[in-house]
Amino acid sequence: MKELSLNILDVAENSVKAKATLTEILLEETEDTLTLEIRDNGTGMDEKTVKSVTDPFYTTRTTRKVGMGVPLLKLAAEQTDGSFSVESSVGEENHGTTVTAVFNKNHLDFTPLGDVVSSITTLVQGHPDTDFYFSHRKGENEVTLDTRELREVLGDVPLNSYEVIKWIEEYLKEQYSSDF
Amino acid sequence: MKSLAELQAIREKMRDKVVLREDSGEIRVVVGMATCGIAAGARPVLNTFVEEVNSHGLNNKVTVSQTGCIGICQFEPVVEVYEAGKEKVTYVRMTPEKAKEVVEKHLKSGKIIAEYTITNDRLIGG
Numbered sequence: 094m095k096e097l098s099l100n101i102l103d104v105a106e107n108s109v110k111a112k113a114t115l116t117e118i119l120l121e122e123t124e125d126t127l128t129l130e131i132r133d134n135g136t137g138m139d140e141k142t143v144k145s146v147t148d149p150f151y152t153t154r155t156t157r158k159v160g161m162g163v164p165l166l167k168l169a170a171e172q173t174d175g176s177f178s179v180e181s182s183v184g185e186e187n188h189g190t191t192v193t194a195v196f197n198k199n200h201l202d203f204t205p206l207g208d209v210v211s212s213i214t215t216l217v218q219g220h221p222d223t224d225f226y227f228s229h230r231k232g233e234n235e236v237t238l239d240t241r242e243l244r245e246v247l248g249d250v251p252l253n254s255y256e257v258i259k260w261i262e263e264y265l266k267e268q269y270s271s272d273f
Numbered sequence: 274m275k276s277l278a279e280l281q282a283i284r285e286k287m288r289d290k291v292v293l294r295e296d297s298g299e300i301r302v303v304v305g306m307a308t309c310g311i312a313a314g315a316r317p318v319l320n321t322f323v324e325e326v327n328s329h330g331l332n333n334k335v336t337v338s339q340t341g342c343i344g345i346c347q348f349e350p351v352v353e354v355y356e357a358g359k360e361k362v363t364y365v366r367m368t369p370e371k372a373k374e375v376v377e378k379h380l381k382s383g384k385i386i387a388e389y390t391i392t393n394d395r396l397i398g399g
């Protein structure tokens with residue numbers, strides 16, 4: 094992928110596919126590292142599935158044998174000498190998955206984050222009935238979006254209405270330009 | 274600064290429109306957003322459809338949605354257009370520029386752009 098934000102979009106789609114009602118996308122930066130966490134409350138995966146999901150020859154889909162989304166993110170992190178892990182649980186109460194990737198930002202093979210705002214609006218546009226929480230922290234500064242708050246204000250107006258998507262886009266862009 | 278109060282205003286404004294939208298969606302545009310689609314550039318293609326459908330005032334007639342694997346990775350980004358009573362049209366190797374044209378010619382004026390469809394792509398050999 095050309096931008097990490099595309100990996101984020103791709104891997105967050107897995108959470109929605111796993112019937113998550115809330116998908117959290119958390120970015121935290123230090124001087125040298127970028128930590129990405131994608132956390133969902135979807136159906137989760139059993140141990141065997143988690144093990145094989147980082148292997149490119151694993152997918153539960155039948156139309157094509159190779160799921161590439163998770164392996165690509167893993168590769169992107171590991172090529173910066175970072176780390177990657179998937180934790181998941183299929184329990185009755187606490188099911189869900191957390192994907193964590195740590196990147197060394199100064200490594201030659203670090204893929205830039207790119208247009209993360211566009212990935213967030215794309216997720217909301219495609220999945221207006223599930224919630225997303227986004228946070229990007231760098232030192233004291235934070236950019237956030239919580240669709241649960243928006244939903245409360247919007248009532249029955251769908252989150253993928255053009256006006257709402259535009260509002261989200263500008264809301265995030267404003268935070269980036271003033272806080273980052 | 275953007276505020277939640279602005280969203281409240283959007284809600285007020287949309288109240289009537291939402292009712293309209295319920296029985297809309299004569300045309301459905303579906304963008305393939307599996308890993309291969311995203312890697313090939315589906316995100317800007319999708320966003321261009323959302324923008325252009327709005328700027329041509331087609332929001333009540335056209336819905337833009339996303340799907341996973343369409344099964345033809347080598348032709349990504351792939352966009353399918355569904356219209357009641359008509360055959361599905363599959364556009365392949367899409368770009369934001371082609372998306373603009375599809376909105377203008379196909380969605381707005383009903384003229385399929387044959388050279389961007391899959392049948393044509395196969396004939397030429399891509």
Ligand SMILES: Nc1ncnc2c1ncn2[C@@H]1O[C@H](COP(=O)(O)OP(=O)(O)OP(=O)(O)O)[C@@H](O)[C@H]1O
Pocket residue numbers: 103104107108111133135136137138146151152153154159160161162163164190307308309342
């Ligand atoms: N958050 C998640 N919750 C539950 N299952 C998941 C999650 N993430 C991945 N999986 C499982 O792992 C499989 C592989 O995911 P991966 O992203 O690698 O590929 P894919 O989504 O199947 O296909 P593609 O590469 O075309 O996007 C998924 O099909 C799904 O079964």
Ligand code: FES
Pocket residue numbers: 157305307308309310341342343344345346347349
């Ligand atoms: S994975 Fe590419 S179209 Fe299915």
